[in-house]
Amino acid sequence: MEFHFDNAFVRELPGEHEERPGVREVRGALFSRVRPTPVRAPKLLAWSREMAAALGLGEADVTGERFARVFAGNELLPGMQPYATNYGGHQFGAWAGQLGDGRAITLGEAVTAAGERWELQLKGAGPTPYSRFADGRAVLRSSIREFLCSEAMHHLGVPTTRALCLVATGEGVVRDIFYDGHPREEPGAVVCRVAPSFIRFGHFELPAARGEIALLRALTRFCIRRDFPHLAPEGADITETVLGDWFGEVCERTARLMAEWMRVGFVHGVMNTDNMSILGLTIDYGPYGWIDDYDPDWTPNTTDRHTRRYRFGQQPAVAYWNLGQLANAIAPLFASLEPLHAGMQRYVDAYVAADRDNVARKLGLSEANDEDVERKRALERLLALAEVDMTLWFRALLRFDPQAPSLAPFEEAFYDAARREAHAPALLDWLHGYAARLREDPLPPEARHERMRRANPRFVLRNYLAQQAIDRAEQGDPGGIDELLDVMRRPYDDQPGREAFAQRRPDWARDRPGCSMLSCSS
Template identity: 55%
Template sequence: MSASPVSLDQAPFQNSFADALRADPSRELQPRQVPGYHYSPVTPTAVRDPHLLAWSEELAAELGLSRPPTRGPAVEVLAGNRVLPSMRPFAARYGGHQFGNWAGQLGDGRAMGLGELPAPDGRAWEIQLKGAGPTPYSRRADGRAVLRSSLREFLCSEAMHHLGVPTTRALSLVGTGEPVVRDMFYDGNPRPEPGAVVARVAPSFVRFGNFQILAAHGETEQLRELTDYVIGRFFPELGPPSADVYVRFFGDVCRRTAVMVAHWMTVGFVHGVMNTDNMSILGLTIDYGPYGWLEPYQPDWTPNTTDFGTHRYAFGQQPRVALWNLMMLAQALSPLVADVQALRPALDEYVRVFTATRNAQLRRKLGLTRQASVDDAPLLDSLLEALAAAEVDMTVFFRRLAHRVPALLTRPAEADEALEALLTAAAYPESAAEGLRQLREWLGRYLLRLRQEPADAAGIGAGMLAANPKYVLRNYLAAQAIEAAEAGDLAPLNRLFEVLKRPFDEQPEHEELAAKRPEWAREKPGSATLSCSS
């Protein structure tokens, strides 16, 4: 029988990261370099009026926590106003490559780990507050977060989880009652915005950059300590640390990263800022900043205004960037292995696992469950080429295809009409006529292949509906929820949050939340374009 849920302010915390690794002896919060240490002890800065805006019941149940009232001791913990005796709050030290350039020390500038909460199932989850005040790594910032970016992170963390994408989670969204001044697009127009704090949850928030900063400073013993901690806690099946185990550990990180990015590519998620300090060592989607959802299928699209010059982090570049980031991690781990060349096969394994995972997911989205007599890879590759040529809505295309397939298989005489209806539903005004012709041609080849499947038409359609979401967190939907929340209306946020928990269900009462991007949102800031401040 499971234990009764407890209030967060009564929960016992553990501190494996702080216990195992080197702490900065200074408690000064002013921005500074912190050589030789893994983290800095910190204290959250209290806010004026912490109040609960949103809460993830599903994650709370996994953690064994009860929902708190809008104001009270538990919400004070979630805002950083109250630190429990069992907590040892810390800000981690890490570095990273930002847009391909080494940036030196970065670190948790507006995030603070509170420690790990043991869950009823025996797992331990680190709870981290984002926006709870300055740390030694805040550089020129104030360590705070605005409601706009916090709401986006809360919504997307949980939406990705319910889509089945490897991700960090979000437990709560708390308003602070204090304004925060931000220049959203770094264009000289700062303005005060409502402040907020997100409680992020993951087994660990260790990232590639934690290893990189140690290697960059020649801190080999600290590098070994961090690697041994991560392996012992999260990869115990690899055995006691050794040079060979470090190589196998890197291989596991490569495989996990490949699976994560394959999920991104098949649901249309664009991270927007794949710096090495934003890459989880556990293969989880981390740091939801200027992300976006592919609407017209444009591989060179990025939502991040900071990336408009190079499109380094565009949708279609994500698999390559992840591989480059893994190469940077391999460099950081090289002091621990006898032969750096021993790390190279893991990079090849990344490519293999990414391709195999992406193709398996695409086959499932298309209802291709039986191995064909010929390789399906050319069919899948030509689909992606046709989608890019036509620039149709990715989510609508796959979902409508899933609905149409049973009729296409049982009433082939109506196939042409059904396919035209599908393309009309998925097309945008800017969709290319030649691309639509290419997509029609592909659909004809796809139907020939689909008829080789042993399952009946209804079974194929049901399987496709379970693999193709109807609802994703389109940026314009998040923007509408933000505008309402800033005006004090949480209903759009709550409605969107509930719908995104069941992205594969029809939910006809929420049909408008499955609509293509409206024309007004095509160029609107916050709906089409975002920045690292978003």
């Protein structure tokens, strides 16, 4: 097991190069050197063969004892230079000051034989200068959720950070899961997550808030050169035009990400600016969830249950607000605010275009017009009223016969018989209008079916499925993790024999912790 490391972040940017113990405010630095804290008994529970292959690792590399030691934080490979990064952020709309990697430690930047750069980061590997009052550890349940969702989102085609492996620590971690004064000990674990870059909006916000403009400028230039090299070829100046193009691309990537979340019914749950990737990746899988019965006001986060700031239907607007905070942070680097305004407009234009493309793909149209966009909105209002499962309804559209409109293909998508009965006439009326639209669309039936199949997943990582895998793992059987991951590898295929993974949320999971709403406790 060998890696080639080119640790540009710590080589080129200001940071604390001497390891210093203790939680503290760190100024004038974008990172602090820190070593993972060894654990008692590291044991590999699960790994992603796709991510391992991307890193040049085979099964023999992964299943050896050294692999578990390295990715639990007990051993460093040659070239690893572990560090935690320093950033701030707006949490639930309020400035929170310094936050930083409180339980994430980057081991280094691995460069593959193909020239791809991947940051390897351990989550749950011990305290850092940014841990505040926490222990830097993570529990098994949240680690399983992060591992599974990172890979599930990748296979859905949604931009995301990735996960290489999940390692049990053999140690307990005390958490108050409901924040109700009843903490308990849970098994601990470490996830190795992987991304081309873990730079967040908050990395720019903190130096800007402190007036550290030279640090802000250094970070921005570094980010463009390393992570957006097509905007500034080697040797080229980072002009204001380049800065504007960079911000505009960040906005556009973020817009496309939001459209993808909405397409598959994913709810992040905690869209603070420190949880927004500069590359437009889904990052930080905490109290996330998938829409079961369609509800634009649903949030999986118990901390957000009163204001519902991060509810499903609000996510595109929150991303726009977050980009506004990033624009405020980098404004001192611009002589004019016009490039920032242009970037924000790029977000709006890109989201509208991506959303319209989603309408066409999910409904099986060659292209969507204004009436089609409203048609889908009208359907969503009906799905909410009738308490209909979003994933099951749109997947059932593949079996819909426009020559004989009927609710028969959609029976499994209803959660409540009385609501189905009450809203059946309106849904049938919608289906008749949809059938008429399909009959006038030029897309052949076979092409329409394939277009819809690739846009409407058969399988998504519903919270209750993840919780079932967690329950098994906490009883000593990690097999449910691999089984669920294998299903999520082909989310758009029917996979005969695995129908149980495509069912609507069962009644027992409606209000069960871990299956409905979740806390940030991990």
